[in-house]
Amino acid sequence: MSLEQDLLVKPLTARVNLAQPQDLKAYEASGGYVALRTAVKDLKPQEVQSKVKEANLRGRGGAGFPTGVKWSLVPMGPDSGAKYVVCNADEMEPGTFKDRLLMEGAPHQLVEAMIVTAFAVGACTGYIFLRGEYVVAAERLNKALAEARAAGLLGKNILGSGWDYDCFVHTGAGRYICGEETALINSLEGRRANPRAKPPFPQISGLWGRPTVVNNVESLCNVPAILVNGSEWFRGLSQGKSKDGGTKLYGVSGRAKRTGVYELPIGTSAREILEDHGGGMKDGYKLKCWLPGGASTDFLMPEHLDLAMDFDTIGQAGSRMGTGLLTVVDDKQNMVSVVRNLEEFFARESCGWCTPCRDGLPWSVKILMALERGQGRAEDIAQLERLTRYLGPGRTFCAHAPGAMEPLQSALKFFRSEFEAGVAKTPTEAGVAKTPVAA
């Protein structure tokens, strides 16, 4: 298949070349910056917004909020003042490795998307908030930005339109919480990455109190192709497998044969992703359960494999599609240990801003460690269940702790006996002297 044809089927990854990504010349030769030229010359910002809205592009960072709708909340007009576009490239959700591919393999695609998005919302400056560990991506994005700037595609008077916009790479210094969009804004402003109260939403009051759109790398990278090929084409990419539009970067990690990232129509079944593309489980391992899209999603079981991987379907099954990259848990794993690993991660990465999260997550780890050693107490499982409620949605400042509770609550639901097996048979084993309770 030629690159031209490939771009119509796999708009996100057709250009990806990890060994040697396209430079400006090669990117333009393959249709790059056509979207930007079209937007600046022939379209009004609101028309770009409408095209993205009609494409049914839902945010690929995990929450699935429609991208075009998000943009439409930004105040427009000549008096709307300084506005910002921020790309959330802080990919740190355990089990997620898709944005790295896009940034290392096709940096110009994201740079063009950052310019087109800025045009659509009338932004003056853009920032790519990149996690510090992605050194290759930082280098390649900076090179692409410099090339775009030199070619008049970025900076003052872009393509002679009179519109000024510049974009910078801002690298982080660790902490998972920076991926939460309001924490990200605080971090970008040079503060501790504590989340902010919502409302106001960033589209109204974000970076430096100005209207700001924060979009994930994968969401943004779809934008240029939508403008070039149209909203209808984009909706059709899902091939009727989902009412959402586009392709999705799916992937598999864990003990599967061909782990990796695959661009497929959104709504492709988890079975097809794991078995056809991921090659199934490694020999000698059976699938025990799986996380649909990161550490903060509920476990699903082998019987859920035929579900379409889209936001609504996975949501109805009691989990979340999240980032859409499957983490498969094999039959050699003990679920108490698996969940302990997940909760240790969340406990360590809590920003400490609100008490339920700061104190509740280490508490869950402590209980899970006791159960792992066979030193749990009879009431521990009920306590874990209480924690899933006390740290659930609405009880904490942001989605960090509720996200942490998703794998715990689903593991308790599906694998209760493994948790019960960690309860000590005698008080001595539990390391505590128990007072006998009268019946």
Next chain:
Amino acid sequence: MSTANSNSTVKLSDLPKAQPFALTETERHEIEHELGHYPDGRAASIGALKIVQQHRGWVPDEAIAPIAEMIGISAAELEGVATFYSLIYRRPVGRHVIKVCDSISCFLTGYEEIKTSLEKNLGIGMGQTTTDNRFTLLPICCLGACDKGPTMMIDDDLHGDLTPQGISTLLEKYA
């Protein structure tokens, strides 16, 4: 004021002197460049701390006030930022920093064995530095290379598909 009280008062001149510290021309120049990216200097906080760390290996206490002054915020505010982020080192680290992914995909593919092998090879635990200052060992959250688990970074290099047996050969490459 009673005599007893004035005796117990600590005089400024009695306090241990802070080490003389000045940002180098290069550091100042790089921080200035970073400041140019933002309408508000505070946004360059993390970037400036990283610049100093890049040149010195870590961010000593004495560096906080001069950086804060360049950025235009108080030293206390910058201290709050510098202690929040896990990749700003506030203690000296070895010549090479090993960051081992301990998140779920690497955990499922053999993180524990890699950790044990590293600790055995280096003779240190997580968060420690070897006595010859060659390596510092740190845990890190998901490196976004889950298909190659277990993974780790040594300095800026990503290493995937690690095996416990391969660790010693890999470490040899970092003098």
